[in-house]
Amino acid sequence: MKKIIVACSGGLCTSETIASKVRRLLKERGINDVEINAIKIVDIKLWQKSSDIYISVSGNEDLKYDIPTINGIPFLTGVGMQQTLEELIKLIEAP
């Protein structure tokens, strides 16, 4: 089970919007063994130890985290979404 976190400011809207969307997209591709959590940006440190992938919604994120990070903006704009989805799937399927 791969654990993914998406973070936005309030941990409410933007991150959950992406989380819902990604869940749906992955389900369409038959990938169900993932857990996606929408969290607040300030809580990333808290969550990263127990997570495998981080989807960021901030453009040019200055801070580096311990887990592989994917730019999640394409999931919101639709531009480059397929490509980003492939990237994400690759990370999920990696050992």
Add this chain to the structure above:
Amino acid sequence: MQTLQSIVNYIINDLGSIVFMPMIMFIIGKIVRMKTKDAISAGLMLGVAFSCVNAASGLLSGVMSPTLKEFVNQTGINLNTLDVSVSIRAAMTWQWPYVFLIFPMQWGINFLMLLLNKTKTINVDMWNIHNKGFIALLVWHITGNVFVALGWVAVIIVIELIIGDTIQARVQELCGVPLVTVPHSELTLCAPMYAIDRYILRKIPGLDRKFDLTVLRQKIGFWSESHIIGFIVGTGLGLAARYPFAKALGIGVTLGSALVLLPMTARLFITALEPISEAAGEFMKKRFSNREVYIGLDWPILAGRNEKWVCDAILAPILILFAFITPGNRTIPMASIYVSAAMMTAAMIVTNANMIRMLILGVIFIPPSLLFATYVAPYITELATKMNAYEVLEGQYITGLGQESRILRWGIIMISEGKLLGWGILAFWLATFAIFIIGMRKETEKV
């Protein structure tokens, strides 16, 4: 009109939104052509979201209401208004039956403006609906008139789209992502901020220093985590209320828990509502795919900038200080100690991430934010009690410090109350808005 009002009252008071709203959700789901199974799931999820937020809210009010009361008793400091999580406001907004009317308004007005070439922004963000929903709810509560409430929503929708167009170039500069913008009423604060920045702050020499922020931000990171803040504030209040040390610590832990739990539950609203937003967004993007459009997102896309976080952290203790010394203020900052994301985002856009000017703007706008929160608290508290969203003790209030568009909303609320000053505030804001649009476009004109 009267019948409609009594029907709505029946829904809120007797039937219970926990039953009715999921039904509306199901209908809307079918309208946007969701599969029946998904529509049922979404509807049910809405009801579940209410229950969960209410449970978390109970955790918060259960510990904070008595503590706050004792704090006021012991210290004599009359800060009886608690700044609560936006999750609670979300629970109130989504219980209001009329909130679903905002969806077609948002999309309809946006669509029309795109068609008439009055805007380039497609606003598909969900947060936005909740945001406008809350101000509409307040206006409806004060005036009893849903048309007036929705009328203001229409005005705000147009304003947001204009903001979206105006700041797109600056947003791109700040976050590096092309063709996105932030058409949000949170940024209506940009208008007065811009006027002050341009005509006063920029004239002062020496405010242009660069700082190495990554290190600073990492050091601060710990202090901004929800459970840490909750613990510090809870224990602090507990001690100030002269509770025994162990009890104060317990309060700290419980408050930390509430602050962690609340967003987790409120997020379920989005899980339920996201498919509708998705459907509308896809439709609009396809329809206008042959034009240059800006996708409207929420401000977190700018959250990669360290400037914002560092400023928030520096302003946090200043906010607490001001809460005590600002005359007329009764609000205790809690959920929004990281002063509303939006305030520093607006400042960042206006000053192009110049930290010193951002901090000055922050300090200038903290007192009005506190006073607005205090002013509007009675209404929020009445609604919360009526809708069973939060339980206060006698003489206590709740509010939201991180509320969006404080100046503009203040005007709207006062106008709804029938106060002439409201029109003055609105006029002031509109004047700064005009300055902002013209000035910003000139500054960021693409060569």
